[in-house]
Amino acid sequence: MKKSEFTKLMIPGPVEVDPQVLAAMSRPVEPHYGPEWVNKLERVNNLLKQVFQTQNEIFLMAGSGSCAIDASIGSSLQTGEKIIIGNNGFFGDRLVSIAEHNGIEVAEVKQEWGKKLDTQKILNMLKAHPDAKAVAVVHSETSTTVLNPIDEIGLQLKDKNVLFIVDAVSSLGGVPVQVDDWGIDLCASASQKCLGGIPGLAPIAVSSKAWQLIDRTHENKHGWFTDLRVWRKYAQEWGSWHPTPITISSNVVNGLLVALEMLIDEGIEKRMERFRRLALSLRKGLHELELKPFTPDEELNPVLTAAYSPAGVDSGEIVTYLNEAHHIQISGGLGFLKPKIFRVGHMSPVINLKDIQNLLSALKDFQRQTT
Ligand SMILES: Cc1ncc(COP(=O)(O)O)c(C=O)c1O
Structure with a gap:
Protein backbone atom coordinates (compact mmCIF):
# COMPACT_ATOMS: atom_id res chain seq x y z
CA MET A 1 0.00 0.00 0.00
CA LYS A 2 1.29 3.48 -0.80
CA LYS A 3 1.93 5.64 2.25
CA SER A 4 -0.70 8.20 1.20
CA GLU A 5 -3.34 5.47 1.34
CA PHE A 6 -3.11 5.00 5.06
CA THR A 7 -1.91 8.33 6.42
CA LYS A 8 -4.33 9.57 9.07
CA LEU A 9 -5.21 13.11 8.14
CA MET A 10 -5.41 15.30 11.24
CA ILE A 11 -4.55 18.70 9.80
CA PRO A 12 -6.88 21.70 10.25
CA GLY A 13 -8.61 20.92 6.97
CA PRO A 14 -9.18 19.51 4.52
CA VAL A 15 -10.45 16.61 6.55
CA GLU A 16 -10.70 12.88 6.10
CA VAL A 17 -14.21 12.25 4.81
CA ASP A 18 -16.59 9.40 5.45
CA PRO A 19 -16.46 6.55 2.88
CA GLN A 20 -20.14 7.24 2.10
CA VAL A 21 -19.15 10.75 1.01
CA LEU A 22 -16.45 9.32 -1.25
CA ALA A 23 -18.91 6.79 -2.66
CA ALA A 24 -21.45 9.53 -3.46
CA MET A 25 -18.79 11.46 -5.36
CA SER A 26 -17.73 8.48 -7.41
CA ARG A 27 -21.14 8.16 -9.07
CA PRO A 28 -21.24 9.14 -12.77
CA VAL A 29 -21.05 12.84 -13.54
CA GLN A 55 -33.76 31.80 7.43
CA ASN A 56 -31.48 33.90 5.23
CA GLU A 57 -30.76 33.02 1.62
CA ILE A 58 -28.01 30.48 1.05
CA PHE A 59 -25.74 30.35 -1.99
CA LEU A 60 -23.46 27.45 -2.63
CA MET A 61 -20.53 28.93 -4.51
CA ALA A 62 -18.06 26.87 -6.50
CA GLY A 63 -14.71 27.58 -4.94
CA SER A 64 -12.91 27.43 -1.64
CA GLY A 65 -13.70 29.41 1.50
CA SER A 66 -11.77 32.44 0.26
CA CYS A 67 -14.20 32.68 -2.65
CA ALA A 68 -17.16 33.14 -0.29
CA ILE A 69 -15.21 35.67 1.78
CA ASP A 70 -14.23 37.61 -1.34
CA ALA A 71 -17.88 37.56 -2.43
CA SER A 72 -19.07 38.80 0.98
CA ILE A 73 -16.70 41.73 1.14
CA GLY A 74 -16.44 42.55 -2.55
CA SER A 75 -20.18 42.45 -3.24
CA SER A 76 -21.27 44.64 -0.36
CA LEU A 77 -18.60 47.34 -0.27
CA GLN A 78 -17.49 49.56 -3.10
CA THR A 79 -14.02 50.74 -3.97
CA GLY A 80 -12.90 53.45 -1.57
CA GLU A 81 -15.39 52.50 1.15
CA LYS A 82 -14.30 51.46 4.61
CA ILE A 83 -14.41 48.20 6.55
CA ILE A 84 -13.39 47.43 10.12
CA ILE A 85 -11.53 44.14 10.46
CA GLY A 86 -10.76 42.38 13.73
CA ASN A 87 -7.41 40.73 13.14
CA ASN A 88 -5.72 38.26 15.47
CA GLY A 89 -4.14 35.75 13.13
CA PHE A 90 -3.17 34.55 9.69
CA PHE A 91 -6.77 34.41 8.45
CA GLY A 92 -7.46 37.86 9.90
CA ASP A 93 -4.59 39.02 7.69
CA ARG A 94 -6.35 37.21 4.83
CA LEU A 95 -9.52 39.24 5.46
CA VAL A 96 -7.46 42.43 5.29
CA SER A 97 -5.84 41.28 2.06
CA ILE A 98 -9.17 40.39 0.45
CA ALA A 99 -10.61 43.80 1.38
CA GLU A 100 -7.54 45.61 0.05
CA HIS A 101 -7.63 43.65 -3.21
CA ASN A 102 -11.17 44.96 -3.63
CA GLY A 103 -9.89 48.53 -3.18
CA ILE A 104 -11.55 48.88 0.22
CA GLU A 105 -10.02 50.93 3.01
CA VAL A 106 -9.35 48.87 6.14
CA ALA A 107 -9.48 50.07 9.73
CA GLU A 108 -7.83 47.23 11.61
CA VAL A 109 -8.48 46.20 15.20
CA LYS A 110 -5.32 44.25 15.85
CA GLN A 111 -5.03 41.75 18.64
CA GLU A 112 -2.05 39.64 19.62
CA TRP A 113 -2.08 36.19 17.97
CA GLY A 114 -3.45 33.72 20.51
CA LYS A 115 -5.71 36.26 22.25
CA LYS A 116 -9.41 36.68 21.52
CA LEU A 117 -10.72 39.78 19.79
CA ASP A 118 -12.03 42.39 22.20
CA THR A 119 -15.60 43.42 21.36
CA GLN A 120 -15.21 46.81 23.02
CA LYS A 121 -12.18 47.63 20.86
CA ILE A 122 -14.25 46.88 17.77
CA LEU A 123 -17.03 49.15 19.02
CA ASN A 124 -14.48 51.89 19.76
CA MET A 125 -13.13 51.58 16.21
CA LEU A 126 -16.66 51.89 14.89
CA LYS A 127 -17.13 55.09 16.90
CA ALA A 128 -13.90 56.46 15.45
CA HIS A 129 -14.98 55.44 11.91
CA PRO A 130 -18.75 56.01 11.70
CA ASP A 131 -18.48 55.87 7.91
CA ALA A 132 -17.45 52.17 7.99
CA LYS A 133 -19.92 50.04 6.09
CA ALA A 134 -19.06 46.67 7.65
CA VAL A 135 -17.22 44.83 10.38
CA ALA A 136 -15.53 41.54 9.48
CA VAL A 137 -13.98 38.93 11.74
CA VAL A 138 -12.81 35.33 11.62
CA HIS A 139 -14.77 33.01 13.93
CA SER A 140 -12.36 30.12 14.43
CA GLU A 141 -8.88 31.54 13.73
CA THR A 142 -7.32 28.37 12.34
CA SER A 143 -3.76 29.68 12.69
CA THR A 144 -3.97 29.93 16.48
CA THR A 145 -7.14 27.92 17.32
CA VAL A 146 -8.65 31.02 18.98
CA LEU A 147 -12.45 31.25 18.86
CA ASN A 148 -13.51 34.86 18.53
CA PRO A 149 -16.67 36.03 20.34
CA ILE A 150 -18.86 36.45 17.26
CA ASP A 151 -22.01 36.07 19.37
CA GLU A 152 -21.05 39.07 21.52
CA ILE A 153 -19.82 41.17 18.58
CA GLY A 154 -22.91 40.35 16.51
CA LEU A 155 -25.33 41.26 19.28
CA GLN A 156 -23.58 44.62 19.75
CA LEU A 157 -23.71 45.38 16.02
CA LYS A 158 -27.30 44.23 15.43
CA ASP A 159 -28.92 47.65 15.78
CA LYS A 160 -26.06 49.55 14.14
CA ASN A 161 -25.88 50.71 10.57
CA VAL A 162 -23.10 48.28 9.57
CA LEU A 163 -22.96 44.80 8.16
CA PHE A 164 -21.46 41.99 10.19
CA ILE A 165 -19.34 39.66 8.04
CA VAL A 166 -18.02 36.40 9.52
CA ASP A 167 -15.45 33.94 8.19
CA ALA A 168 -16.85 30.66 9.52
CA VAL A 169 -14.59 28.54 7.33
CA SER A 170 -13.24 26.35 10.12
CA SER A 171 -16.20 26.52 12.49
CA LEU A 172 -19.46 25.88 10.62
CA GLY A 173 -20.71 22.42 11.50
CA GLY A 174 -18.33 21.96 14.44
CA VAL A 175 -18.92 25.03 16.60
CA PRO A 176 -22.28 26.80 17.03
CA VAL A 177 -22.83 29.51 14.43
CA GLN A 178 -26.23 31.14 14.96
CA VAL A 179 -26.52 33.41 11.97
CA ASP A 180 -29.98 34.84 12.73
CA ASP A 181 -29.72 35.15 16.51
CA TRP A 182 -26.28 36.75 16.32
CA GLY A 183 -27.13 39.08 13.46
CA ILE A 184 -24.53 37.81 10.99
CA ASP A 185 -25.24 39.45 7.64
CA LEU A 186 -22.76 37.54 5.53
CA CYS A 187 -21.48 34.24 6.82
CA ALA A 188 -18.93 32.49 4.64
CA SER A 189 -17.72 28.91 4.98
CA ALA A 190 -16.20 25.98 3.10
CA SER A 191 -17.03 22.35 2.41
CA GLN A 192 -13.73 20.79 3.45
CA LYS A 193 -13.65 21.37 7.19
CA CYS A 194 -16.28 20.69 9.87
CA LEU A 195 -18.99 20.04 7.27
CA GLY A 196 -17.15 16.85 6.30
CA GLY A 197 -16.97 17.34 2.53
CA ILE A 198 -14.03 17.70 0.19
CA PRO A 199 -12.65 21.09 -0.96
CA GLY A 200 -14.52 22.86 -3.75
CA LEU A 201 -17.68 24.42 -2.36
CA ALA A 202 -18.18 27.62 -0.42
CA PRO A 203 -21.59 28.12 1.20
CA ILE A 204 -22.61 31.60 2.15
CA ALA A 205 -25.65 32.96 4.06
CA VAL A 206 -26.82 36.45 3.06
CA SER A 207 -29.23 38.60 5.14
CA SER A 208 -31.75 41.11 3.82
CA LYS A 209 -29.70 43.87 5.49
CA ALA A 210 -26.74 42.71 3.38
CA TRP A 211 -28.84 42.81 0.20
CA GLN A 212 -29.83 46.41 0.93
CA LEU A 213 -26.19 47.44 0.89
CA ILE A 214 -25.33 45.23 -2.08
CA ASP A 215 -28.25 46.64 -4.08
CA ARG A 216 -27.42 50.31 -3.54
CA THR A 217 -25.89 50.57 -6.97
CA HIS A 218 -24.92 48.53 -10.00
CA GLU A 219 -21.58 50.32 -10.19
CA ASN A 220 -19.70 47.82 -8.05
CA LYS A 221 -16.72 46.79 -10.18
CA HIS A 222 -15.38 43.88 -8.17
CA GLY A 223 -15.66 41.15 -10.74
CA TRP A 224 -18.40 38.82 -11.92
CA PHE A 225 -17.72 35.42 -10.36
CA THR A 226 -17.81 36.71 -6.79
CA ASP A 227 -20.62 39.22 -7.28
CA LEU A 228 -23.50 37.87 -5.18
CA ARG A 229 -25.98 39.64 -7.45
CA VAL A 230 -24.90 37.32 -10.27
CA TRP A 231 -25.55 34.26 -8.06
CA ARG A 232 -28.94 35.66 -7.01
CA LYS A 233 -29.90 36.48 -10.62
CA TYR A 234 -29.38 32.86 -11.69
CA ALA A 235 -31.10 31.49 -8.57
CA GLN A 236 -34.11 33.72 -9.31
CA GLU A 237 -34.32 33.81 -13.10
CA TRP A 238 -32.97 30.35 -13.94
CA GLY A 239 -33.87 28.72 -10.61
CA SER A 240 -36.27 26.16 -12.02
CA TRP A 241 -33.64 24.88 -14.45
CA HIS A 242 -30.04 26.05 -13.93
CA PRO A 243 -29.72 27.66 -10.49
CA THR A 244 -26.03 28.60 -10.51
CA PRO A 245 -24.26 30.93 -12.92
CA ILE A 246 -21.45 28.44 -13.49
CA THR A 247 -20.83 24.70 -13.91
CA ILE A 248 -20.78 23.59 -10.30
CA SER A 249 -19.23 20.17 -9.69
CA SER A 250 -22.16 17.78 -9.33
CA ASN A 251 -19.88 15.14 -7.81
CA VAL A 252 -18.60 17.44 -5.09
CA VAL A 253 -22.17 18.57 -4.36
CA ASN A 254 -23.26 14.91 -4.12
CA GLY A 255 -20.53 14.37 -1.54
CA LEU A 256 -21.52 17.42 0.47
CA LEU A 257 -25.16 16.37 0.41
CA VAL A 258 -24.31 13.03 2.02
CA ALA A 259 -21.99 14.72 4.54
CA LEU A 260 -24.77 17.15 5.52
CA GLU A 261 -27.36 14.37 5.80
CA MET A 262 -25.00 12.49 8.10
CA LEU A 263 -24.51 15.61 10.22
CA ILE A 264 -28.25 16.21 10.54
CA ASP A 265 -28.94 12.52 11.23
CA GLU A 266 -26.36 12.48 14.01
CA GLY A 267 -27.71 15.79 15.34
CA ILE A 268 -25.76 19.04 15.12
CA GLU A 269 -25.45 19.40 18.88
CA LYS A 270 -24.41 15.79 19.34
CA ARG A 271 -21.76 16.14 16.64
CA MET A 272 -20.40 19.26 18.32
CA GLU A 273 -20.33 17.56 21.70
CA ARG A 274 -18.45 14.63 20.14
CA PHE A 275 -15.81 17.06 18.80
CA ARG A 276 -15.59 18.81 22.16
CA ARG A 277 -14.89 15.51 23.90
CA LEU A 278 -12.06 14.84 21.44
CA ALA A 279 -10.61 18.26 22.22
CA LEU A 280 -10.85 17.62 25.98
CA SER A 281 -9.19 14.26 25.68
CA LEU A 282 -6.40 15.65 23.49
CA ARG A 283 -5.74 18.48 25.92
CA LYS A 284 -5.65 16.06 28.87
CA GLY A 285 -3.10 13.91 27.04
CA LEU A 286 -1.00 16.92 26.05
CA HIS A 287 -0.83 18.06 29.68
CA GLU A 288 0.24 14.55 30.71
CA LEU A 289 3.06 14.77 28.16
CA GLU A 290 3.91 18.25 29.44
CA LEU A 291 3.14 19.76 26.06
CA LYS A 292 1.46 23.08 26.77
CA PRO A 293 -1.64 23.92 24.71
CA PHE A 294 -1.30 27.24 22.90
CA THR A 295 -4.60 28.58 24.27
CA PRO A 296 -5.92 28.13 27.82
CA ASP A 297 -8.15 25.11 28.53
CA GLU A 298 -11.08 27.42 29.33
CA GLU A 299 -10.84 28.71 25.75
CA LEU A 300 -10.87 25.28 24.15
CA ASN A 301 -11.71 25.11 20.46
CA PRO A 302 -13.75 21.91 19.95
CA VAL A 303 -12.40 21.29 16.45
CA LEU A 304 -8.77 22.40 16.62
CA THR A 305 -5.96 22.16 19.13
CA ALA A 306 -2.49 23.70 19.05
CA ALA A 307 0.39 23.13 21.44
CA TYR A 308 3.85 24.59 21.90
CA SER A 309 6.72 22.58 20.60
CA PRO A 310 9.17 21.64 23.39
CA ALA A 311 12.01 24.16 23.93
CA GLY A 312 14.65 23.90 21.22
CA VAL A 313 12.50 21.71 18.95
CA ASP A 314 11.13 23.05 15.68
CA SER A 315 7.52 21.89 15.41
CA GLY A 316 8.31 20.86 11.83
CA GLU A 317 10.36 17.99 13.31
CA ILE A 318 7.29 16.71 15.16
CA VAL A 319 5.16 17.00 12.05
CA THR A 320 7.70 15.08 9.97
CA TYR A 321 8.25 12.39 12.62
CA LEU A 322 4.53 11.73 13.08
CA ASN A 323 4.06 11.53 9.35
CA GLU A 324 7.01 9.27 8.63
CA ALA A 325 7.02 7.03 11.69
CA HIS A 326 3.32 6.90 12.50
CA HIS A 327 1.55 7.94 9.30
CA ILE A 328 -0.32 10.66 11.10
CA GLN A 329 -0.39 14.03 9.39
CA ILE A 330 -0.71 17.13 11.57
CA SER A 331 0.39 20.73 10.86
CA GLY A 332 2.98 23.15 12.11
CA GLY A 333 2.21 26.77 12.87
CA LEU A 334 1.55 29.59 10.42
CA GLY A 335 3.40 32.89 10.12
CA PHE A 336 5.79 33.63 12.97
CA LEU A 337 4.35 30.65 14.89
CA LYS A 338 5.50 28.24 12.18
CA PRO A 339 8.31 26.57 14.17
CA LYS A 340 6.81 27.23 17.60
CA ILE A 341 3.53 25.32 17.63
CA PHE A 342 1.93 22.26 16.07
CA ARG A 343 -1.76 22.12 15.20
CA VAL A 344 -4.14 19.20 15.19
CA GLY A 345 -7.47 19.22 13.41
CA HIS A 346 -10.18 17.01 14.94
CA MET A 347 -13.00 18.45 12.87
CA SER A 348 -13.52 15.39 10.72
CA PRO A 349 -16.66 13.40 11.47
CA VAL A 350 -14.60 10.22 11.20
CA ILE A 351 -11.93 11.14 13.75
CA ASN A 352 -12.53 9.33 17.05
CA LEU A 353 -11.03 8.90 20.51
CA LYS A 354 -8.82 6.07 19.31
CA ASP A 355 -7.24 8.43 16.75
CA ILE A 356 -6.57 10.94 19.53
CA GLN A 357 -4.97 8.19 21.65
CA ASN A 358 -2.83 7.09 18.69
CA LEU A 359 -1.73 10.65 18.13
CA LEU A 360 -0.79 11.05 21.79
CA SER A 361 1.23 7.85 21.80
CA ALA A 362 3.00 8.99 18.64
CA LEU A 363 3.88 12.25 20.40
CA LYS A 364 5.17 10.23 23.36
CA ASP A 365 7.33 8.24 20.98
CA PHE A 366 8.71 11.45 19.53
CA GLN A 367 9.65 12.57 23.02
CA ARG A 368 11.40 9.24 23.69
CA GLN A 369 13.38 9.59 20.46
CA THR A 370 14.53 13.08 21.27
CA THR A 371 15.45 12.74 24.96
C1 LIG B 1 -10.44 30.53 9.12
C2 LIG B 1 -10.10 30.34 7.68
N1 LIG B 1 -10.45 31.29 6.83
C3 LIG B 1 -10.18 31.18 5.50
C4 LIG B 1 -9.54 30.08 5.02
C5 LIG B 1 -9.27 29.97 3.56
O1 LIG B 1 -10.10 28.98 3.08
P1 LIG B 1 -9.81 28.28 1.66
O2 LIG B 1 -8.43 27.72 1.74
O3 LIG B 1 -10.89 27.23 1.62
O4 LIG B 1 -9.95 29.31 0.63
C6 LIG B 1 -9.14 29.06 5.88
C7 LIG B 1 -8.41 27.89 5.39
O5 LIG B 1 -7.84 27.13 6.11
C8 LIG B 1 -9.45 29.20 7.25
O6 LIG B 1 -9.11 28.24 8.12
Missing part, protein backbone atom coordinates in the same frame (compact mmCIF):
# COMPACT_ATOMS: atom_id res chain seq x y z
CA GLU A 30 -24.48 14.44 -13.89
CA PRO A 31 -25.52 17.78 -15.36
CA HIS A 32 -25.58 20.88 -13.19
CA TYR A 33 -29.08 21.71 -14.44
CA GLY A 34 -32.49 20.15 -14.91
CA PRO A 35 -35.33 19.40 -12.47
CA GLU A 36 -33.52 16.64 -10.56
CA TRP A 37 -30.51 18.84 -10.08
CA VAL A 38 -32.63 21.79 -8.92
CA ASN A 39 -34.21 19.49 -6.36
CA LYS A 40 -30.86 18.27 -5.13
CA LEU A 41 -29.38 21.75 -4.75
CA GLU A 42 -32.47 22.80 -2.84
CA ARG A 43 -31.96 19.89 -0.43
CA VAL A 44 -28.35 20.93 0.11
CA ASN A 45 -29.34 24.55 0.74
CA ASN A 46 -32.09 23.53 3.18
CA LEU A 47 -29.65 21.39 5.14
CA LEU A 48 -27.15 24.25 5.15
CA LYS A 49 -29.84 26.56 6.54
CA GLN A 50 -30.15 24.25 9.52
CA VAL A 51 -26.41 24.28 10.09
CA PHE A 52 -26.13 28.07 9.70
CA GLN A 53 -29.27 28.37 11.90
CA THR A 54 -30.79 30.87 9.56
